[in-house]
Structure formats: structure tokens, C-alpha cells
Amino acid sequence: MANADYETHEHDVLVIGAGGAGLRAAIEAAAQGVSVGLVCKSLLGKAHTVMAEGGIAASLGNVWPEDNWQVHFRDTMRGGKMLNNWRMAQLHAQEAPDRVLELERWGALFDRTKDGRILQRDFGGHRYARLAHVGDRTGLEMIRTLQYHGIHQGIDVYMECKVERLLKDGDRVCGAFGYWRNTGKFVFFKAKAIVLATGGVGKAWKVTSNSWEYTGDGHSLALWAGADLIDMEFVQFHPTGMVWPPSVRGILVTEGVRGDGGTLKNTKGERFMFNYIPEFFKGETADNEAEADRWYTDKKNNRRTPDLLPRDEVARAINAEIKGGRGTPHDGVLLDICTRRPADYIRKRLPSMYHQFKELAGVDITKEPMEVGPTCHYIMGGVRVDADTTAATVKGLFAAGEVAGGMHGSNRLGGNSLSDLLVFGRRAGLYAALYAKDFGGPLTVESSQVESLAREMLAPFTRSGGENPYAIQADLQETMQNLVGLIRTEHELREALKRIESLKHRAGRTHIDGGRTYNPGWHMALDLASLLTVAECCTLAALERRESRGGHTRDDHPYTDDAWGKINVVIRQRQGALALSREPLPEMPAELRALFQERK
Amino acid sequence: MAQFTMRVFRGDPSGGGFQDYTVEPEEGMVVLDVIHRIQATQANDLACRWNCKAGKCGSCSAEVNGKPRLMCMTRMDLFQPGDTITVAPIRTFPLIRDLVTDVSYNYEKAKQVPPLRLKPPEPDGTYRMMQEDIDRIQEFHKCIECFLCQDVCHVIRDHEDKKRVFSGPRFFIKLASLDMHPLDTRDRSSFITENAGIGLCNITKCCTEVCPEHIHITDNGIIPLKERAADSLDPIVWLLRRFRGQKSRPA
Amino acid sequence: MSSRVIGQSRPAITASHLRTDPWWALPITVVIVIGSFLVYSTWAAFQNAHYFAPPYLSPFYSPCLYRSCLHPSFAFGLPDIHVPIIGLLSPAFLILAGPGLFRLTCYYYRKAYYRSFWLAPPACAVPDVKRNYTGEAKFPLILQAFHRYTWYLAVLFIVMLTWDAILAFRFPNGFGIGVGTLVMWINVICLAAYTFSCHSCRHVCGGYVNAFSKTPVRYRAWHFLTRLNERHPMFAWLSLFSVALTDVYIRLVSIGIIRDLRII
Known part of the structure; x- marks a missing residue:
């Protein structure tokens, strides 16, 4: 049992995570002619990207010729309440169309316009119909396309392999240490450059659309390796997750339902979103049902329905309706598409939603409304990166996708995630490869570092008595759900910190039955470290930001504060302790600032 | 309860x-x-x-x-x-x-599939495809790679030795989606018969029965592939296509 | 791509299958139905009598090829064929060979009899009985690839049976409709639905095209035939029953056991 032997693999670039960003990064790095390893916790093609439904935001202008990168950039910044890293938002808006067309050349089949180009759909916060999509399974199309393109590029894929810690040689990363889930044996990857593409942290919450994989691995790996995290207080609660039956609570209901004509109603039958239009979006949002209804057929002369406000606004509105006693007995509101759209249309546009409700809830969405409520979906915060190169603040470390912070500011628009994966995945792969090529010197790995880590990882097998890791995770999820949820207060956040502290103690006392071969109990025990780390980071950052903005709502500081609008909360680990600081946002150049003035 | x-x-x-x-x-x-x-x-x-x-x-x-x-x-x-x-x-x-x-069999088979080879783009550098061109293939793209069809397929389930010469239903629909791609130019006919072993399939449709995505694997994927293979044996089809001035298979 | 292989052996489950539902019911039903049809049609073919009750001609004996037929379908006809032991070979055997081959090589019936008669496999996740399985890759099953030719033949039969059904309006005293006329029309419709919902038909009429937008007529044909094709199994059974029952009806009328009711 106490076998600390490990195998070693060596690559120029090691990509951790094989979702959209990781695959795109690996493909790009391989195209640069360096040796690439791709590590993923699950089987290839099962990453969280497959669950993305709605589409990829890109200003192709196929449906609305008026659309261009400037409009997309502006929407993204406004959706993020101007807290985004402007340069990332700019690169994202500029490069997304090329990335989508490239995907098509690699075999993706998006739904088509009448003239044979890529069809685009409406989504919350986007001025124009902008999301390239395939029904409601766009993420699946994207990951399959990247996967099948990737397998012919000479990438070494390490499936069902979990990276536990990054190793450093002086001030730069030199490799990653982890284990094979299948065998429980240890593995060391020596690499000149490492790309983190590990996704998010949603599994720290109880009601979440995220899978078991989302335990904040990349956030923690970066933090432990000395890199900065920013914006960790901004967690997106998707307004529409399933709420009933209990076993499916949290499973995502795509925003495409609303993009394609669905409206939110409370149990009194009111379209309550009209009561929750914030000042910021008044100019472009319909304030009465008649105009909103007309918008579906005549988008030029009417303002858009408030059902398609950015996600943070809609989630808060739903939350308020439920708190106000106008929700369903299962703590949800109603999402109705069957009134506006015929059954055929719904089945064609939203096949997996139809299937999901039919099979899991016994609800036929072509005949009855869906019951939905907010679910933890995405973290805007993450590893602080250089916008152009995706380089983290530690040499040799890069990050792309959900694990990177800054791009989405305080709230992400739907559809901007898939485009983010492609744009910054490619950049991460490119710049990591260039870094690896430039890097001449030798890398030395201290083997004592590795050996002590291995012993630490095996500890849960040998402890006597001890805690059940599943129970600790459940308690953490309960804590985060109740105390660091959609609406936060200082008092509850402090309570959460206390509980996380005690959970950290318990996590140090876990005991595991069985052996090292595919032992999910052991995997869970090891994942607890990162899960607790990110939970603590989120809570600390939420406590620090004394205002409400995007994905961070403080009941005790309910207004948006302009002073906070120029500040990122940065977390780093120094001498084993977490240190917080407030740091100024990068300043947007005048020509981009002008985009926001002329349209007002 | x-x-x-x-x-x-x-x-x-x-x-x-x-x-x-x-x-x-x-x-x-x-x-x-x-x-x-x-x-x-x-x-x-x-x-x-x-x-x-x-x-x-x-x-x-x-x-x-x-x-x-x-x-x-x-x-x-x-x-x-x-x-x-x-x-x-x-x-x-x-x-x-x-x-x-250990489902690595499927990942090995995936690697063997000859990838897409697109024809040149339109003069403006982009491609055009109509919805009716891709409806049929989009069905195959719904595949979530759960490998239930591979599991239930008796060709490999009951005959371990066939794993070497048979790709299984998942990869037949992959091949069908490539072969029916409106912009693809690669001839996969010999791969489909010789490497993927489509002749071993006796269309007993268990793959279709277990598919959680309800893809018509047999009717829309495998049988059309078998029919495409049979085209080379059909003089009537050959004559008709000559008459219309088409090549019998894309180059 | 490296993936870790640690176990070469399959799960140690001794039961050959773990299904708890009555999976055997379907293959048994198929054996009974197809078996009964084979027995009846063979018997009926041997009869070489009672297949014509003017103006109705049994589909088993259409087109009637012999000069000696009760109702020759063509102006010319073949001489009677005698074979050893059996004696006079009923024309029904020559006729049934056509549609018989169509059904024998039909993608749907193949599924049905591979499962029910071959037991390869008898049901999903229930093991094959055969050890040395070669599928349709070797002779003689490789000939299943020629299904399309039998379809061409089957279309000819639909033409001829339609003609017979038209003739079924022509009574000795002029135009009329009897129950038998309806029976024959229902049979032709079932058979046509089965024949045109065939997978080979769908392929030949458009399925081989890759860029449908450039071939609108073939696209519409393919689209319509695809809808029909989804019901191919149903048509396969309906037409099997209809053809047998049509023969039964005409036989009973011809023997005089029942009387054909005139509607008009």
C-alpha cells in the first residue's frame, strides 16, 4: 500500500484538462511542433464542455449583418458590469468568429441559415442573435470535433489521470505529480510549460449544474504553485436549473429555451421579469408584455424581452419571487415555452431539453411549463493571466477557459464560455509552445518533494478511525449553498469561514477502505483539499468586496459602488497562508471607452 | 415504500x-x-x-x-x-x-477512422452547407460515446477475436457521418469493408435498441453504408450515373 | 494515445445473461408466424388449384406463367414443367421465388430471422448460439448485398398485382366491386408500402447523394421514403398477412365454402 513508486513522462507542453480549452490548447501546441501531453480526469470527450447547450457567441454577422466585434465586446463588458479585463474581452470578441469557422472546417455541423451559413440564436445580454449552435447540444459538437481533430495531431493523451500538485524548479514550474485513477499508481509529468484548463469549482455547492470533476483543481494547483487568483467572489448562478425531482436538482436548463421563445412566470401566472429590469439595461429592454411579444417577430422595432437579461439579473429575480412566496412548492418558478411555440419547433430546437424533462421529470415541455430555479454554474474568477499570452504569474504556467479569471468580469454572458475556451485555449497552446521552445535551460526536479507528496496522498489508507470523505463534501456543499450562495451577508460569510476551517481539520482525518485501484472514496478524499481551498478563496473574496455586482450580491451592501468597479480582489498564497489584496483593474484605452459612450 | x-x-x-x-x-x-x-x-x-x-x-x-x-x-x-x-x-x-x-478498444478504433478531407472553400473563403445537407449527419453527431452499442453488439460481445477486425456500431455511424458529409472528398469504401468490417454486422439492431440518444444506428447509418458498398456491384446505378454525368464515387 | 490497460479479462459474471424480462417471447412469435406462413404458402403452392375465382386471382399465382393456368396472365405461356418425384411443378413456386427472395434478403427480415432462427443473437445482451460467426462477410450470406436486384423484381410484381386488382373490378356482367376486390386492393397497398419502404429503394432513389441541396427531387424522394422506411417492419408483417389472407379468401370463394359479397 505504501508504494510511492512513480512513472515519469516528459513533454514540452503539458495540458491539464481535456475540455474545450484543453483540447484546443493541445491542438495548437502540437501544431507548433512541440511534444504535447494532455491529462484528463475522465475519459476523453466526457469533460464538462459536453454539457454546454446553448451555443458559441461569435459576431459572424450571419443573421444580423450589423453585428461586429465591437458590439460583442461592448455586450461582454456590460454583462460583466465593466469589471472584465478589457484586453481579454477585446481579443475574445475579435477572434471568436475565426475560431468558430475553424471548428466548422474540422467537421462541426452547426445549424444553418437559409443561405447555407451558420445560424445564430438569441441569448441573454447579447444585442444580436449571435450564438452559433447545434440544437441544444453545442458543447457536445464542439468537444467531439476537437477530440476527433486532436487524435490525429500526435498528442499523448493520459486519460483518467489526476494531477495533484505542480512542481517547481526555483521560480518556474517544471512538472506535475498525480495518479492514475485506474490503478492508483503515481505518475510524474516533467514539462517545460504547463497549461491549466481544468474548469471550475461548482462541486463546492449543493445545487449545481457541474459534475464531480469540478473541484477547483486548477485554481488550487495555481494557488499552491504561487500564482495569483482574481475575482473569486464572482460565482454565476444560472437562473434556470431543474428543481424537481430532488435527484435532478441543479441540472441545467439551457438559456436557449428563453432565447427561442420561453418566458418566466410565477405561480400567479405573472411574467415577473418586467418588475426586475435594472436601470443599467432599461434602454434596451421592453417594459411591457406587448412590446416583448412583438420583439420575437420584429426585432428591429421593439426592445428585447426582460427574460433575456444577463444571468445574474434573472437569477436574482427568480430568487426574489421564490422568497416572496410566488414560487412553486418545489422552490422554483415556471418556464413556459409551449404557449408560444408549437411542439415540433420545440422538439427540433431543444431536443435534449425535451428528452431530459421527459425522462427525468416526466414533464412534456411541449405541453406544460418547466419548473426551474437558480443553480451554481460557473466561476468568473480564476487564475490571473496575461491577456495576450494567457501566462499566469508563475513562469511556465498558463491558464485558459473557466480556470482563468478576468475575461468575464463579474458575470459571464451565456455563449461567451465556449468562445472563451476556443480563443484562449488556442492562445494558451500557442504561447506555452513558444515558451517551451525558447526555454533552453535544464529543469531539475527534487525527488524528495515528490516522495513526501506521495506519502501524504497515501495517508487516508493507513489512518485508523477517521472521517468519511463523502460526508465532508456533503457538509461543505451544505455550507456553501446556505452561506455563500446567490445572496450573501458578512455575518453568514464569517460563519462559512469558520465551518470551512473545521472541515479542513476533518479533511485531514479521512479514512478510506479498499485499495488503490479505481477507488472513488480515495479520489474524493484527495479532491477535498482543492475543494476546500477554492471554497475558502470564494468566501474570503466575497467578504472583501463590500458591494453588489454581477455574480456577487451582498444583502448588507446591496448597491454597486463605482470605486469597487476599478478593483480586482486578488488572492495569493504566501508562507502557507492566503493573502488578499485589492488591485486596480487594467485601464481601458480611450478608443474602446468610446464604444460605451456613443451608444448611450 | x-x-x-x-x-x-x-x-x-x-x-x-x-x-x-x-x-x-x-x-x-x-x-x-x-x-x-x-x-x-x-x-x-x-x-x-x-x-x-x-x-x-x-x-x-x-x-x-x-x-x-x-x-x-x-x-x-x-x-x-x-x-x-x-x-x-x-x-x-x-x-x-x-x-x-477498460473501454480503450473504442479509443483505438476511433484513431483508425480516416478523417474529413474538405473540398476547397467558396471564393469568399468560407463554406456553404444547407440544413437539408446536414440533417442526416447531425443525427449521428448526437452520439455521446457511451459505448452501449459497442457493448451490446454481439459481434464483439460474443466473439472476442472479432475485436481486431470490427469497429462496431459507434464507428459505423462515425464513418457514415464522414461519408455523407456534403463537403468531404475522401473515399472510405475500402476502409469500411476491410478495416471496419461492416460485413460482420448482421443488422440485428441491438445497437439501435440500446442507444440512449435514439439514433437510428442501423437504419440510417449501417444499412446506408452497406447500400453504398453495394453500389459498386449495381450496373443500373452505374449506368444512371454515367447518364447524368456523375462520377460513381467522389474522388 | 495511451490509456492504461490493467485488466485483460472481462467481468467474472458466470450467468450467460442477466435479463429478467421475457426476451424470448419475440423470437418465438417470429418463428411461429414465419413458420406458419411458410407451411401455408408451401401447401397452397402445391395445390395448383382454387387460385382463381373470377375476377379474382390469388397473388400466389400471379402472374400465371403456364399455358395451362386457370387464368393465364399473358397471351403466351410456358409449357408445364415436370420434375422428378413431385410431378407437375406448380407455377406458384416459380412465382413465389421472386417476392420470396425479396423478403429473404430484406434488411428487416434478416434482422428477424437472424435473431429468431439463427439465434445470433436471440435477443440483445443474450449470447449468440453460434461459435464461429462470420456475419454477412462470407459466402453465401455475402449475397445479401444483392438485395437491390430482388427489389427491382419486387417492383415488377407490384405492377402485375396492381393490374390484377384492376381486373378485379371486371365482373362477367360488367363493372363491379366485391369484397374480394377490396381484399385484393388492400393487399396491393400493403405490398406496395412494404416494397417502397425498402432500404435499398431509399438508397437508390436518393440516399446515395451527399449534397441534397443540389438535387431537390432526389432529396424529396429520399425524405418521403425515409418516413415510409421508419414503418418498414410494420409493412413487412402487414403485407405478409395480407398476401396469405388474400390467397385464403380467394381459395375459399373458389372452393365454394364462402360466397363473395357484391358491394356494387
């Missing part, structure tokens, strides 16, 4: 057997919930794969009462309270532990 008895396979390559666990049912539960419940409370080390729990990722494939299914999409109200429900790993592949099998 009465309890369910879950008869779950526990074991590794050296051996194993079924073990009974009793579970209290709860409204709307699926088999995967029950497995998770057992994992959290009775057997921490019970190995099973899963990810999305919504039928989108295709990780939690298993055989429930002998039928290949996704555990996350199999509702417990399918069974009568008091029933004994067996949950076994997918049997066509080597066992790793408990409900987890």
Missing part, C-alpha cells in the same frame, strides 16, 4: 461477484443516485464512472437487469418496490474494478 435490493457487481480482474445492498427509494431517483447513495454510506470504494448525470456525457454505462443502459437515465420507478435489481459492468470490455471497465 418498500426497499429495493440492489445486486451490484463488485470485483476486479482476478474475480468477483454480486453483492446485495438495500436502499430506501426516493421520488424521481435514478439508478445512478442509488449507486451514489451506496457509495456515500455503505461502500466508499464502490467504483463507477459518471459525469453529467443528465444523459449528455455517456459515462455511466452499465447493465441494469441485464440490459445495457445509462444509469443516470434509468429511473427507479421502472421497477416494483421490493424488486431485486442487478447492476453489472458493461461486459464486452475488460474489467478494471466493480462497474468500471
Whole structure:
């Protein structure tokens, strides 16, 4: 049992995570002619990207010729309440169309316009119909396309392999240490450059659309390796997750339902979103049902329905309706598409939603409304990166996708995630490869570092008595759900910190039955470290930001504060302790600032 | 409500057997919930794969009462309270532990599939495809790679030696999606017969029966591929296409 | 791509299958139905009598090829064929060979009899009985690829049976409709639905095209035939029953056991 032997693999670039960003990064790095390893916790093609439904935001202008990168950039910044890293938002808006067309050349089949180009759909916060999509399974199309393109590029894929810690040689990363889930044996990857593409942290919450994989691995790996995290207080609660039956609570209901004509109603039958239009979006949002209804057929002369406000606004509105006693007995509101759209249309546009409700809830969405409520979906915060190169603040470390912070500011628009994966995945792969090529010197790995880590990882097998890791995770999820949820207060956040502290103690006392071969109990025990780390980071950052903005709502500081609008909360680990600081946002150049003035 | 008895396979390559666990049912539960419940409370080390729990990722494939299914999409109200429900790993592949099998066969076969080779783009540098050109292939793109069709296909399930020469239903629809791509220019006909072994399929349609995405694997994928292979033997088709001035196969 | 292989052996489950539902019911039903049809049609073919009750001609004996037929379908006809032991070979055997081959090589019936008669496999996740399986890759099953030719033949039969059904309006005293007329029309419709919902038909009429937008007529044909094709199994059974029952009806009328009711 106490076998600390490990195998070693060596690559120029090691990509951790094989979702959209990781695959795109690996493909790009391989195209640069360096040796690439791709590590993923699950089987290839099962990453969280497959669950993305709605589409990829890109200003192709196929449906609305008026659309261009400037409009997309502006929407993204406004959706993020101007807290985004402007340069990332700019690169994202500029490069997304090329990335989508490239995907098509690699075999993706998006739904088509009448003239044979890529069809685009409406989504919350986007001025124009902008999301390239395939029904409601766009993420699946994207990951399959990247996967099948990737397998012919000479990438070494390490499936069902979990990276536990990054190793450093002086001030730069030199490799990653982890284990094979299948065998429980240890593995060391020596690499000149490492790309983190590990996704998010949603599994720290109880009601979440995220899978078991989302335990904040990349956030923690970066933090432990000395890199900065920013914006960790901004967690997106998707307004529409399933709420009933209990076993499916949290499973995502795509925003495409609303993009394609669905409206939110409370149990009194009111379209309550009209009561929750914030000042910021008044100019472009319909304030009465008649105009909103007309918008579906005549988008030029009417303002858009408030059902398609950015996600943070809609989630808060739903939350308020439920708190106000106008929700369903299962703590949800109603999402109705069957009134506006015929059954055929719904089945064609939203096949997996139809299937999901039919099979899991016994609800036929072509005949009855869906019951939905907010679910933890995405973290805007993450590893602080250089916008152009995706380089983290530690040499040799890069990050792309959900694990990177800054791009989405305080709230992400739907559809901007898939485009983010492609744009910054490619950049991460490119710049990591260039870094690896430039890097001449030798890398030395201290083997004592590795050996002590291995012993630490095996500890849960040998402890006597001890805690059940599943129970600790459940308690953490309960804590985060109740105390660091959609609406936060200082008092509850402090309570959460206390509980996380005690959970950290318990996590140090876990005991595991069985052996090292595919032992999910052991995997869970090891994942607890990162899960607790990110939970603590989120809570600390939420406590620090004394205002409400995007994905961070403080009941005790309910207004948006302009002073906070120029500040990122940065977390780093120094001498084993977490240190917080407030740091100024990068300043947007005048020509981009002008985009926001002329349209007002 | 009465309890369910879950008869779950526990074991590794050296051996194993079924073990009974009793579970209290709860409204709307699926088999995967029950497995998770057992994992959290009775057997921490019970190995099973899963990810999305919504039928989108295709990780939690298993055989429930002998039928290949996704555990996350199999509702417990399918069974009568008091029933004994067996949950076994997918049997066509080597066992790793408990409900987890080594599905690398599928990843090996995936690598062999000759990729897309597009014809040159339109003068403006982009491609045009109409919805009717891709409707048919979009059905195949729904595949979530749960490998239930591979598991149930008797060609490899009952004849281990055929794994070498047979790609299985998942890759027949992959091949069909490439072969029917309106912009593709590659001839895969010899690959389909010689390497993928389509002749071994006797279209008994179990792949279609178990597909959680309800893809018509046999009718829309495999049979059209068999028909395309038969085109080369059909002088009438050959004549008609000559008459229309088409090449019999894309170059 | 490296993936870790640790176990070469499959799960140690001794039961050959774990299905608890009555999976055997379907293959048994198929054996009974197809078996009964084979027995009846062979018997009926041997009769070489009672297949014509003017103006109705049994589909088993259409087109009637012999000069000696009760109702020759063509102006010319073949001489009677005698074979050893059996004696006079009923024309029905020559006729049934056509549609018989169509059904024998039909993608749907192949599924049905591979499962029910071959037991390869008898049901999903129930093991094959055969050890040395070669599928349709070797002779003689490789000939299944020629299904399309039998379809061309089957279309000819539909033409001829339609003609017979038209003739079924022509009673000795002029135009009329009897129950038998309806029976024959229902049979032709079932057979046509089965024949035109065939997978080979769908392929030949458009399925082979890759860029449908450039071939609108073939696209519409393919689209319509695809809808029909989804019901191919149903048409396969309906037409099997209809053809047998049509023969039964005409036989009973011809023997005089029942009387054909005139509607008009």
C-alpha cells in the first residue's frame, strides 16, 4: 500500500484538462511542433464542455449583418458590469468568429441559415442573435470535433489521470505529480510549460449544474504553485436549473429555451421579469408584455424581452419571487415555452431539453411549463493571466477557459464560455509552445518533494478511525449553498469561514477502505483539499468586496459602488497562508471607452 | 415504500461477484443516485464512472437487469418496490474494478477512422452547407460515446477475436457521418469493408435498441453504408450515373 | 494515445445473461408466424388449384406463367414443367421465388430471422448460439448485398398485382366491386408500402447523394421514403398477412365454402 513508486513522462507542453480549452490548447501546441501531453480526469470527450447547450457567441454577422466585434465586446463588458479585463474581452470578441469557422472546417455541423451559413440564436445580454449552435447540444459538437481533430495531431493523451500538485524548479514550474485513477499508481509529468484548463469549482455547492470533476483543481494547483487568483467572489448562478425531482436538482436548463421563445412566470401566472429590469439595461429592454411579444417577430422595432437579461439579473429575480412566496412548492418558478411555440419547433430546437424533462421529470415541455430555479454554474474568477499570452504569474504556467479569471468580469454572458475556451485555449497552446521552445535551460526536479507528496496522498489508507470523505463534501456543499450562495451577508460569510476551517481539520482525518485501484472514496478524499481551498478563496473574496455586482450580491451592501468597479480582489498564497489584496483593474484605452459612450 | 435490493457487481480482474445492498427509494431517483447513495454510506470504494448525470456525457454505462443502459437515465420507478435489481459492468470490455471497465478498444478504433478531407472553400473563403445537407449527419453527431452499442453488439460481445477486425456500431455511424458529409472528398469504401468490417454486422439492431440518444444506428447509418458498398456491384446505378454525368464515387 | 490497460479479462459474471424480462417471447412469435406462413404458402403452392375465382386471382399465382393456368396472365405461356418425384411443378413456386427472395434478403427480415432462427443473437445482451460467426462477410450470406436486384423484381410484381386488382373490378356482367376486390386492393397497398419502404429503394432513389441541396427531387424522394422506411417492419408483417389472407379468401370463394359479397 505504501508504494510511492512513480512513472515519469516528459513533454514540452503539458495540458491539464481535456475540455474545450484543453483540447484546443493541445491542438495548437502540437501544431507548433512541440511534444504535447494532455491529462484528463475522465475519459476523453466526457469533460464538462459536453454539457454546454446553448451555443458559441461569435459576431459572424450571419443573421444580423450589423453585428461586429465591437458590439460583442461592448455586450461582454456590460454583462460583466465593466469589471472584465478589457484586453481579454477585446481579443475574445475579435477572434471568436475565426475560431468558430475553424471548428466548422474540422467537421462541426452547426445549424444553418437559409443561405447555407451558420445560424445564430438569441441569448441573454447579447444585442444580436449571435450564438452559433447545434440544437441544444453545442458543447457536445464542439468537444467531439476537437477530440476527433486532436487524435490525429500526435498528442499523448493520459486519460483518467489526476494531477495533484505542480512542481517547481526555483521560480518556474517544471512538472506535475498525480495518479492514475485506474490503478492508483503515481505518475510524474516533467514539462517545460504547463497549461491549466481544468474548469471550475461548482462541486463546492449543493445545487449545481457541474459534475464531480469540478473541484477547483486548477485554481488550487495555481494557488499552491504561487500564482495569483482574481475575482473569486464572482460565482454565476444560472437562473434556470431543474428543481424537481430532488435527484435532478441543479441540472441545467439551457438559456436557449428563453432565447427561442420561453418566458418566466410565477405561480400567479405573472411574467415577473418586467418588475426586475435594472436601470443599467432599461434602454434596451421592453417594459411591457406587448412590446416583448412583438420583439420575437420584429426585432428591429421593439426592445428585447426582460427574460433575456444577463444571468445574474434573472437569477436574482427568480430568487426574489421564490422568497416572496410566488414560487412553486418545489422552490422554483415556471418556464413556459409551449404557449408560444408549437411542439415540433420545440422538439427540433431543444431536443435534449425535451428528452431530459421527459425522462427525468416526466414533464412534456411541449405541453406544460418547466419548473426551474437558480443553480451554481460557473466561476468568473480564476487564475490571473496575461491577456495576450494567457501566462499566469508563475513562469511556465498558463491558464485558459473557466480556470482563468478576468475575461468575464463579474458575470459571464451565456455563449461567451465556449468562445472563451476556443480563443484562449488556442492562445494558451500557442504561447506555452513558444515558451517551451525558447526555454533552453535544464529543469531539475527534487525527488524528495515528490516522495513526501506521495506519502501524504497515501495517508487516508493507513489512518485508523477517521472521517468519511463523502460526508465532508456533503457538509461543505451544505455550507456553501446556505452561506455563500446567490445572496450573501458578512455575518453568514464569517460563519462559512469558520465551518470551512473545521472541515479542513476533518479533511485531514479521512479514512478510506479498499485499495488503490479505481477507488472513488480515495479520489474524493484527495479532491477535498482543492475543494476546500477554492471554497475558502470564494468566501474570503466575497467578504472583501463590500458591494453588489454581477455574480456577487451582498444583502448588507446591496448597491454597486463605482470605486469597487476599478478593483480586482486578488488572492495569493504566501508562507502557507492566503493573502488578499485589492488591485486596480487594467485601464481601458480611450478608443474602446468610446464604444460605451456613443451608444448611450 | 418498500426497499429495493440492489445486486451490484463488485470485483476486479482476478474475480468477483454480486453483492446485495438495500436502499430506501426516493421520488424521481435514478439508478445512478442509488449507486451514489451506496457509495456515500455503505461502500466508499464502490467504483463507477459518471459525469453529467443528465444523459449528455455517456459515462455511466452499465447493465441494469441485464440490459445495457445509462444509469443516470434509468429511473427507479421502472421497477416494483421490493424488486431485486442487478447492476453489472458493461461486459464486452475488460474489467478494471466493480462497474468500471477498460473501454480503450473504442479509443483505438476511433484513431483508425480516416478523417474529413474538405473540398476547397467558396471564393469568399468560407463554406456553404444547407440544413437539408446536414440533417442526416447531425443525427449521428448526437452520439455521446457511451459505448452501449459497442457493448451490446454481439459481434464483439460474443466473439472476442472479432475485436481486431470490427469497429462496431459507434464507428459505423462515425464513418457514415464522414461519408455523407456534403463537403468531404475522401473515399472510405475500402476502409469500411476491410478495416471496419461492416460485413460482420448482421443488422440485428441491438445497437439501435440500446442507444440512449435514439439514433437510428442501423437504419440510417449501417444499412446506408452497406447500400453504398453495394453500389459498386449495381450496373443500373452505374449506368444512371454515367447518364447524368456523375462520377460513381467522389474522388 | 495511451490509456492504461490493467485488466485483460472481462467481468467474472458466470450467468450467460442477466435479463429478467421475457426476451424470448419475440423470437418465438417470429418463428411461429414465419413458420406458419411458410407451411401455408408451401401447401397452397402445391395445390395448383382454387387460385382463381373470377375476377379474382390469388397473388400466389400471379402472374400465371403456364399455358395451362386457370387464368393465364399473358397471351403466351410456358409449357408445364415436370420434375422428378413431385410431378407437375406448380407455377406458384416459380412465382413465389421472386417476392420470396425479396423478403429473404430484406434488411428487416434478416434482422428477424437472424435473431429468431439463427439465434445470433436471440435477443440483445443474450449470447449468440453460434461459435464461429462470420456475419454477412462470407459466402453465401455475402449475397445479401444483392438485395437491390430482388427489389427491382419486387417492383415488377407490384405492377402485375396492381393490374390484377384492376381486373378485379371486371365482373362477367360488367363493372363491379366485391369484397374480394377490396381484399385484393388492400393487399396491393400493403405490398406496395412494404416494397417502397425498402432500404435499398431509399438508397437508390436518393440516399446515395451527399449534397441534397443540389438535387431537390432526389432529396424529396429520399425524405418521403425515409418516413415510409421508419414503418418498414410494420409493412413487412402487414403485407405478409395480407398476401396469405388474400390467397385464403380467394381459395375459399373458389372452393365454394364462402360466397363473395357484391358491394356494387
